[in-house]
Amino acid sequence: xxxxxxxxxxxxxxxxxxxxxxxxxxxxxxxxxxxxxxxxxxxxxxxxxxxxxxxxxxxxxxxxxxxxxxxxxxxxxxxxxxxxxxxxxxxxxxxxxxxxxxxxxxxxxxxxxxxxxxxxxxxxxxxxxxxxxxxxxxxxxxxxxxxxxxxxxxxxxxxxxxxxxxxxxxxxxxxxxxxxxxxxxxxxxxxxxxxxxxxxxxxxxxxxxxxxxxxxxxxxxxxxxxxxxxxxxxxxxxxxxxxxxxxxxxxxxxxxxxxxxxxxxxxxxxxxxxxxxxxxxxxxxxxxxxxxxxxxxxxxxxxxxxxxxxxxxxxxxxxxxxxxxxxxxxxxxxxxxxxxxxxxxxxxxxxxxxxxxxxxxxxxxxxxxxxxxxxxxxxxxxxxxxxxxxxxxxxxxxxxxxxxxxxxxxxxxxxxxxxxxxxxxxxxxxxxxxxxxxxxxxxxxxxxxxxxxxxxxxxxxxxxxxxxxxxxxxxxxxxxxxxxxxxxxxxxxxxxxxxxxxxxxxxxxxxxxxxxxxxxxxxxxxxxxxxxxxxxxxxxxxxxxxxxxxxxxxxxxxxxxxxxxxxxxxxxxxxxxxxxxxxxxxxxxxxxxxxxxxxxxxxxxx
Numbered sequence: 001x002x003x004x005x006x007x008x009x010x011x012x013x014x015x016x017x018x019x020x021x022x023x024x025x026x027x028x029x030x031x032x033x034x035x036x037x038x039x040x041x042x043x044x045x046x047x048x049x050x051x052x053x054x055x056x057x058x059x060x061x062x063x064x065x066x067x068x069x070x071x072x073x074x075x076x077x078x079x080x081x082x083x084x085x086x087x088x089x090x091x092x093x094x095x096x097x098x099x100x101x102x103x104x105x106x107x108x109x110x111x112x113x114x115x116x117x118x119x120x121x122x123x124x125x126x127x128x129x130x131x132x133x134x135x136x137x138x139x140x141x142x143x144x145x146x147x148x149x150x151x152x153x154x155x156x157x158x159x160x161x162x163x164x165x166x167x168x169x170x171x172x173x174x175x176x177x178x179x180x181x182x183x184x185x186x187x188x189x190x191x192x193x194x195x196x197x198x199x200x201x202x203x204x205x206x207x208x209x210x211x212x213x214x215x216x217x218x219x220x221x222x223x224x225x226x227x228x229x230x231x232x233x234x235x236x237x238x239x240x241x242x243x244x245x246x247x248x249x250x251x252x253x254x255x256x257x258x259x260x261x262x263x264x265x266x267x268x269x270x271x272x273x274x275x276x277x278x279x280x281x282x283x284x285x286x287x288x289x290x291x292x293x294x295x296x297x298x299x300x301x302x303x304x305x306x307x308x309x310x311x312x313x314x315x316x317x318x319x320x321x322x323x324x325x326x327x328x329x330x331x332x333x334x335x336x337x338x339x340x341x342x343x344x345x346x347x348x349x350x351x352x353x354x355x356x357x358x359x360x361x362x363x364x365x366x367x368x369x370x371x372x373x374x375x376x377x378x379x380x381x382x383x384x385x386x387x388x389x390x391x392x393x394x395x396x397x398x399x400x401x402x403x404x405x406x407x408x409x410x411x412x413x414x415x416x417x418x419x420x421x422x423x424x425x426x427x428x429x430x431x432x433x434x435x436x437x438x439x440x441x442x443x444x445x446x447x448x449x450x451x452x453x454x455x456x457x458x459x460x461x462x463x464x465x466x467x468x469x470x471x472x473x474x475x476x477x478x479x480x481x482x483x484x485x486x487x488x489x490x491x492x493x494x495x496x497x498x499x500x501x502x503x504x505x506x507x508x509x510x511x512x513x514x515x516x517x518x519x520x521x522x523x524x525x526x527x528x529x530x531x532x533x534x535x536x537x538x539x540x541x542x543x544x545x546x547x548x549x550x551x552x553x554x555x556x557x558x559x560x561x562x563x564x565x566x567x568x569x570x571x572x573x574x575x576x577x578x579x580x581x582x583x584x585x586x587x588x589x590x591x592x593x594x595x596x597x598x599x600x601x602x603x604x605x606x
Contacts, residue, residue, distance in 0.1 A: 070095020238266035276330035285338030336529030343379035372529035441527035458497035552574035
């Protein structure tokens with residue numbers, strides 16, 4: 001009876017075929033002898049696919065390998081090669097079908113493998129792996145949709161200044177930037193600059209939907225380049241769409257460190273944003289911003305123009321009496337005057353510092369003045385400065401500890417006063433490096449209890465510095481027997497630069513209430529005018545010290561953070577022992593840890 005139930009139980013179709021092929025006994029079920037021959041029975045759908053499964057059963061190994069290879073190749077083509085996505089999908093589908101057919105042919109073994117003890121562990125591992133991959137994919141998706149980037153470079157190489165971000169966020173018209181570069185670049189320096197241009201333009205376009213950019217070969221698009229006035233490679237044409245406003249930008253240095261400044265200025269030109277005017281007074285022996293010689297100020301003028309200031313010369317003839325500071329002056333610079341200040345000119349400057357015109361009309365904003373003095377500044381200019389709170393002392397600062405070793409008269413200005421405006425001395429939290437002032441005069445701010453002036457030194461010397469009144473002499477006169485005390489050179493801490501917020505001149509009464517901030521006069525006095533001449537402006541932080549001061553006086557604080565973006569090459573210097581440690585730990589440490597972990601796992605599971 002049990003044998004009969006066993007025979008009547010359904011069997012695997014492959015086993016039935018196999019038993020038939022081996023010549024087993026015919027089925028003895030009742031009525032079998034009455035059944036028609038097999039070839040005469042109607043054929044089922046299953047009987048048509050039996051040969052296919054027989055074939056797969058025989059050649060399952062190569063079919064399975066081909067299916068796996070098809071899955072891998074199809075996935076690679078589908079993910080990494082856009083032009084072959086269609087074929088990748090086809091290959092992937094074929095591989096999946098082959099693997100599926102092998103799985104159906106050996107369905108019982110596959111099912112047993114999944115539900116056996118080892119299979120359950122495998123299925124659990126697959127599920128955990130899939131869950132982990134799913135979480136990683138989800139985390140990456142969320143990260144891409146809500147990304148936050150952190151610039152960890154010391155000089156903020158990959159961050160835009162706040163002023164640039166504000167300008168881009170407020171663009172009210174479409175801006176197009178075309179970067180003219182050749183299609184094939186073999187020059188390594190040009191290729192490096194191209195990478196920086198791509199990164200910066202991408203950052204600009206990400207900040208504003210109104211800004212688009214593209215790269216064009218000027219030889220391939222000669223008509224377009226000619227229409228925009230482009231005649232050389234590495235030119236960026238910044239234009240307002242639908243207008244004739246075009247500004248061309250080219251590299252200012254090999255590292256293209258001023259790219260953001262140049263693009264910022266070009267955007268201001270394209271959007272017709274008003275430029276602030278900086279006037280350099282002339283007519284009393286001051287430095288000229290048009291002079292290219294070593295003692296000229298052409299480079300500092302270019303630095304101001306890069307910051308989008310309009311620089312002009314304000315000439316007052318010594319015999320001219322009807323003079324005044326223009327109403328549109330955002331900053332007045334008096335650079336190293338050697339002549340006398342006529343009384344009419346002094347009155348015009350005093351009116352300017354007091355915040356009103358000669359006719360008594362209040363000015364829109366308080367004065368903004370930079371004065372670059374010298375030890376031999378004329379007494380009339382000394383009197384003007386003294387009236388507004390700064391005394392220029394006789395002689396130059398000879399700092400034995402802080403002077404340049406091969407130039408003892410040159411003061412190395414690197415000690416900045418902690419209370420000085422941080423926008424001047426510590427832009428982006430990084431202190432300025434050393435500036436060089438040849439023959440710097442000492443400045444003494446006048447302190448009163450009337451709250452009409454708020455002076456703060458910008459820099460100071462070491463306590464061992466001496467004040468020598470003879471520019472030809474470098475050795476200080478020390479107190480000694482037989483030496484007249486008046487001939488001894490004073491020793492102490494001296495200030496080569498001072499900043500002041502001014503409400504009124506020396507001796508004026510305190511105001512009844514604090515005036516608005518824009519009514520304060522702001523003045524910075526430097527004890528040297530040579531440190532920003534063409535000869536010295538590129539040394540250390542000389543240019544940054546002056547330009548940061550100009551930006552701060554005019555309220556353009558964020559321009560400070562656009563400057564000084566040179567790429568800093570930082571070496572990892574190792575001695576022989578340190579190098580060997582890094583090398584051998586890289587070779588042996590990680591493989592050794594993996595080996596130890598493998599031994600521990602084997603020991604636990606043995």
